[in-house]
Amino acid sequence: MDVRTICLGILTRGEATGYEIKKLFEEGGYQHFIEASFGSIYPALNRLTEEGLVSVREEAQEKRPDRKVYSITLPGRAGFLAALMKPLPEDRHRSPFAFAMLFSQLLPPSRVSAMLDDHVRRNRVLLEQVSRQDAERLVPGERFVMGLGEAMMTAALTYIEAHRTEIENPESEAAE
Amino acid sequence: MDVRTICLGILTRGEATGYEIKKLFEEGGYQHFIEASFGSIYPALNRLTEEGLVSVREEAQEKRPDRKVYSITLPGRAGFLAALMKPLPEDRHRSPFAFAMLFSQLLPPSRVSAMLDDHVRRNRVLLEQVSRQDAERLVPGERFVMGLGEAMMTAALTYIEAHRTEIENPESEAAE
């Protein structure tokens, strides 16, 4: 799912600036599944404007930099819907953490523990950000996605806590 | 985690051809966390060879194309370890599926159901591939990672089955 489509989707919820879109990626509770950087958002928004899928309104502000507020247009809505109607790209979960764990026996146990701690910490932060969202305010789709993220991260944390000793201690023999 | 490092890691387990490395990504039980295409594997292997991190042995075969069997060298092992000792890139879970679900109320219910079915099916295939691995043969790190993948995918499937009706039926009112 490219940044253009993502921006379009966010704008179906209401107008926003590039800056606000980025914020949403950081604090909206979607962090687990989507993200984008300024370097991709701003060009995407400009291109969408050229193509007439969004419109801009420039707002001068005092004591704050000027902002460009983007709104989705009718062709934009149609284009977004069309994008969701064709086959979605596959999900991809790229995990340097999991990759590294594959080789735990080559690493000093302290390094393995540090990686586990780090991963657990990160996951907990994400989980908190999800649970901080006010469920009342969300549409069913959002509730569903956040619940899914919560379920997956909770499962990961539970699993890690239950099994980390198996790779932290260079076990000699397992009694099976 | 770039393809170079991934190839290096795989080769710590024993020699392999580019083709076999790709296979491993498809059937090794890591699918959930790592993948790479031929277009990135072959150039990576060539570069690693130039840099002396791996060595090649060319094998002529009858009735099969010739193959290049790669082995990791001592500098290669050192380089790999060094890569795992420095801070890992963050995990990223990019999910066009989750993104689309955010907008379920804009879509025809049949489309939402189809997306859910599709996602469930894909997850089940992945899960099967993981459980097909012979745990006896795996090192602890591998068992850990596959168990983690299993836990996360199972949690996702369970969640989806329990909550899909909430976005499949355009609920009028929720009784909270």
Added chain:
DNA sequence: GTTTGCATGTAAACGGTTACATGATTGG
């Protein structure tokens, strides 16, 4: 007879990240 498996590679295109540039204001 067509698809699948084996096997390696290249080139172009793509999408995205990172770093840089600018600059005022507010909070710690």
Added chain:
DNA sequence: CCAATCATGTAACCGTTTACATGCAAAC
């Protein structure tokens, strides 16, 4: 005083994907 927040943007770089090229053998 320094860091963070608000706010937009560009350019270089990077790694990867996609499509293409080649070709035989076995299985269906």
